[in-house]
Amino acid sequence: MANLASVSKTRKFSSRNSSLGDKIFDIIIYVVLTLLMVVTLYPFINTLAVSLNAAADSMKGGIHLLPRQFSLENYKFVFNENTVYNATLISVLRSVIGTIVTVFASAMVAYTISRPEYVLRKFVTIAFIITMYINGGLIPNFLLIRDLGLLDTFAVYILPGIIGVFNLIIIRSFIEQLPDSILESARIDGAGDFRTFVNIVLPLCLPVLATVALFSTVSQWNSWFDVFLYNSSNEHLSTLQYELQKILQNSNTTSSAESGFANSGAGDSMKVSPLSIRATMTIVASVPMIIIYPFLQKYFVKGMTVGGVKG
Template sequence: MREGRLARSKFYNWPDKLFDLCNILFMIGLVIVTLYPFINMFALSFNNANDSIRGGVYLWPRLWTLDNYKYIFNEASIYYATTISALRTIIGTLVSVFCTAMLAYTVSRQNFVLRKFVTVAFIFTMYFSGGLIPGYLLIKELHLINSFWVYIIPGIIGVFNMIVIRSFIEGLPDGILESAKIDGAGEFTTFMRVVLPLTVPALATVSLFVAVGQWNSWFDVFLYNSSRIELSTLQYELMKILQTSNTAATSSTAADQFASGQSGVTSVTPTSIRATMTIIASVPIIMVYPFLQKYFVKGMTVGGVKG
């Protein structure tokens, strides 16, 4: 273990050592509490469903099988849901990040006549929103119900994200944007060629926030598209399974019906289906977020102070 500055000094005595030991033990406990549920779900998802009922599967599958995954991906609803989840994450993130960055650039220009007006108009909506019912009625009036675009269009601009990107652009050295202008670049060219490449750290942060939001959302599916299975998402499908097993937990007959209704023969069980869906719904996020850590930590600090 690499020791810090204090360890070498004569002030590092036994109460300090005891404190450090307790602290490390506490952190290990925290890591276990955070990771155990995922490891357990992973083990259950690769374990034979009927064997799981016996209990005792904690950290590693006892009887390896891919049946749970095979079963789930054979379901038409999961096939659609995976596609839609991926599509809304990719399209939604690209569109939203580009548009939000463009708007952030315009309000970062100090001499732009509409700067104050646009900024205030957007920030106002952070505190006042129409709420569920007026929002729902609007979407209905616009005929966005039962359409893929209801996932994209209402979320084009994120005000918090705009503030993060704006703060980042304002922190760029003044000379860079000015020299682009002297070279004869218009505002749009400056934005595309100079600002976008320079704001990559902020864009990475915002992309992560938007992508995670898109991947994780189920409420808009529930509200607007629940009658069209080909527009469902993974999270919504998992949510339906969860709701069924929540009610199933209160009566055993419902649980049995669920298991047999889903499979016919009991090669899968509600527990194993749920574990498998949970892993499918969270693996993409687990794979991505650690690599963007230094960006989002910075983005949170900037946005948190100025927002």
């Protein structure tokens, strides 16, 4: 009886509150959040509109949400360039290969340091964790890559980043939460550690591996600094992000000492312009990640909360 009374009392309160104060509160929240969405989305929609607009017309300005003179010329031009075609290929390759290597290697090491009986468990764990606190820095890293003969190679995109300590920790936490009985039964069946890892642990870890794969793909796709640092003299190993960075750099400095694709729009002024090429490249360089992340939302949310708070 008392319960019932309190419930009805609650209802009364909330209905009375929601009359004015709550409504104003609600309106403020909706306005603020809508503004946030506009501020977040507008630049992308605007860039998309410019990239889909005829270049000569874009120069007049005043394009906001929709293209004024719809045209696919910018995209045709960009993809007719061998540089962009090749850069897309390298970007895709490094994202795919880098992710596969990272996921497999991180999961394997994470499995070994999750085994309580492993005698080197502490040693391996600490060896990895120390590198979170201390790193050689830019110059020693550059000299190492140079001495290893990795300058101007594709391998430089993959090798230095095989295992991230953060990834290692979240996979290990995940494996430790798996029921012991499953691993034990595999052991009784006579499966060795590698077979247990491949046949049982990997499939069970799919959710956390999806998280790691997403983080790895995004960081591979988005990185440009290693291209700039190690491979800037080799055009065949350039990536989309680095091509875009060169375009931005060029439109920043008025002196166009650097030539090549970044400036090539200027000559063909009827069809394309630096402005429209820049917008088009921005879209090409960001759309793949924008398309995949909403589908993996539940995975990265989980990964962030497991790794970020508990470790």
